[in-house]
Amino acid sequence: MVLRDLIVERARKNGPLTFVEYMELALYHPELGYYTRASQRSGRAGDFFTSVDVGTLFGQLLAVQFEEMWSLVNQSAKEEPRFDIVEAGAGNGRLSRDVLSAASLVPSFYDSIRLHLVERSINARSEQPAVLGTHIDKLVYSNDELPHAIRGVIFANELLDAFPVHRVTMTADGLREIRVDADGDRLVERLQPVQTPTLLKYLDKLEVTLPINSSAEINLLALDWVQTAANQLHEGFIVLIDYGHDALQLYGSAQRHGTLAAYRQHVQAPSRALWLNEPGDWDLTSHVDLTSLTRCAEHCGLLCLGSLDQTYFLLGLGSANILSSQPDNSLDELKQRLAAKTLFMPGGLGSTHKVLVFAKGVGSPALRGCSHGTRLT
Numbered sequence: 478m479v480l481r482d483l484i485v486e487r488a489r490k491n492g493p494l495t496f497v498e499y500m501e502l503a504l505y506h507p508e509l510g511y512y513t514r515a516s517q518r519s520g521r522a523g524d525f526f527t528s529v530d531v532g533t534l535f536g537q538l539l540a541v542q543f544e545e546m547w548s549l550v551n552q553s554a555k556e557e558p559r560f561d562i563v564e565a566g567a568g569n570g571r572l573s574r575d576v577l578s579a580a581s582l583v584p585s586f587y588d589s590i591r592l593h594l595v596e597r598s599i600n601a602r603s604e605q606p607a608v609l610g611t612h613i614d615k616l617v618y619s620n621d622e623l624p625h626a627i628r629g630v631i632f633a634n635e636l637l638d639a640f641p642v643h644r645v646t647m648t649a650d651g652l653r654e655i656r657v658d659a660d661g662d663r664l665v666e667r668l669q670p671v672q673t674p675t676l677l678k679y680l681d682k683l684e685v686t687l688p689i690n691s692s693a694e695i696n697l698l699a700l701d702w703v704q705t706a707a708n709q710l711h712e713g714f715i716v717l718i719d720y721g722h723d724a725l726q727l728y729g730s731a732q733r734h735g736t737l738a739a740y741r742q743h744v745q746a747p748s749r750a751l752w753l754n755e756p757g758d759w760d761l762t763s764h765v766d767l768t769s770l771t772r773c774a775e776h777c778g779l780l781c782l783g784s785l786d787q788t789y790f791l792l793g794l795g796s797a798n799i800l801s802s803q804p805d806n807s808l809d810e811l812k813q814r815l816a817a818k819t820l821f822m823p824g825g826l827g828s829t830h831k832v833l834v835f836a837k838g839v840g841s842p843a844l845r846g847c848s849h850g851t852r853l854t
């Protein structure tokens with residue numbers, strides 16, 4: 478069955494779907510969802526690029542940060558040395574493999590690592606053993622939910638932007654929710670009164686009133702996820718890397734049409750009517766509200782250690798040394814320089830991507846990655 482027909486049928490039977498319901502089916506339907514059907518969606522042959530596609534450097538730099546975190550968690554360890562590395566939205570495990578390869582250069586750190594890969598796509602999970610290769614013994618858990626009693630670090634690269642979101646729009650008559658309805662055998666947007674009170678509370682808490690004719694996304698699932706992560710983290714850190722803005726920017730006039738976008742083969746869909754009617758064929762993504770995320774994390778007992786552009790996070794981890802070191806003109810060295818530029822030069826991934834770092838039960842350490850303080854552009 479075509480996913481659109483299934484959604485049309487559901488709308489006819491139950492009335493218009495919330496956008497969260499539509500996006501959940503489009504991306505994660507158990508057989509037909511965009512992420513379900515493939516083991517990897519990013520890269521040259523895919524639909525979008527992430528920092529992982531740039532090469533192994535991103536994982537190497539994260540390993541620098543995780544080693545420092547390991548030394549801090551280990552200080553207070555009364556039991557056997559153990560450092561949980563939990564990657565959420567891990568896909569086929571490429572980024573964790575790069576982290577482990579770098580970590581293996583420090584045997585005491587590497588020996589203590591227990592790797593947990595959290596990923597919804599069964600296809601992607603099935604590839605993890607082959608991708609991890611010689612690091613497979615480190616993998617103690619591969620599932621679609623966060624594990625319990627974590628002592629170490631939970632991290633995610635471009636996870637929260639792939640969560641299903643609600644959509645709202647401000648009309649002259651007040652706030653309306655954008656739902657997805659059937660019109661014949663086509664899917665169309667339908668404005669309806671907001672029936673989810675949490676959406677109104679969300680904007681109220683931020684003291685945000687959307688300008689008339691503007692629309693926006695609200696990612697309630699991201700807050701649920703942070704709450705779960707904070708509960709499952711016994712002691713250690715959470716590192717979230719994603720594109721996002723503080724709430725004033727995200728819900729201000731600069732983003733008056735919202736940030737929801739659909740991509741296929743690296744091209745953004747020209748019209749909403751097109752991707753709305755091809756669920757399962759497009760990557761759907763929206764930018765993250767860093768303000769609400771940070772407030773929620775703090776409410777759950779996490780301490781925010783840093784909120785910064787990826788550029789500054791990676792500079793703190795020594796990425797600039799790669800550019801300033803004496804060139805040996807080898808191909809590998811050239812590739813490494815290009816990767817560093819792509820990852821941290823302002824204007825590219827370094828500016829669009831933000832890094833939030835939280836701590837629990839380890840005091841308020843000055844981490845290398847946060848040495849540039851709060852630096853959001």
Ligand SMILES: C[S@@+](CC[C@H](N)C(=O)[O-])C[C@H]1O[C@@H](n2cnc3c(N)ncnc32)[C@H](O)[C@@H]1O
Nearest residue numbers: 512527529566568595596597598634635636639
């Ligand atoms: C944009 S991709 C990023 C993949 C990888 N982290 C990277 O940077 O290349 C988002 C991934 O998160 C997964 N995902 C979405 N929601 C999830 C959830 N609640 N728990 C675990 N994985 C999830 C998707 O299946 C997909 O593999």
